[in-house]
Amino acid sequence: MTMTEPALAWDSSLEVGNAVIDRDHKETVELLAALIDAPDTDFPTLFTGFAAHLRAHLANEEALMREYGFPAYAIHRHEHERVRTELEGIERRLAAGNLMLARGYATEIVPDWFLAHKDTMDAATAAWIRQQGG
C-alpha cells in the first residue's frame, strides 16, 4: 500500500459470508482506520486496543475452525501464530518508543496482510462452514 492509496474502508465487498468473521473484519477495518488517523499522543493507546481486538479476532476464527472441523486448521492457525509473533515484536518496539515502526506496521503491513489473508484462508474457512450448514 502506498501513501496515495485511500485507507482501507469497510463495505459489503469485503464480506466473506460468515457473520462472526465479517463482524470481526468490520471492526478490524474500523479500528485500523482510527489508528492510522490518530495523533501521536493517542497512537499507543489505540494500538493497544487494536492489538487486543486482533488477538480476539484470530482466536474467534480458530474456535470456529475447531467447531466445524476445518480441514486446513493447522495451516490457518500457523499463519495466525506468525501474525501474533509479529504483533508482539511491534508492541515491544512501540513500548520502547519506536512510534514510526508501529505506524509503518499499521499503514503498510496490516492492510495488505488483512486483504490477502481474508481472500484466502478466511474466505476458505467461511466457505467450509457454509458447506457444513453453519
Ligand SMILES: [Fe+2]
Ligand atoms: Fe480474519
Ligand SMILES: [Fe+2]
Ligand atoms: Fe484468519
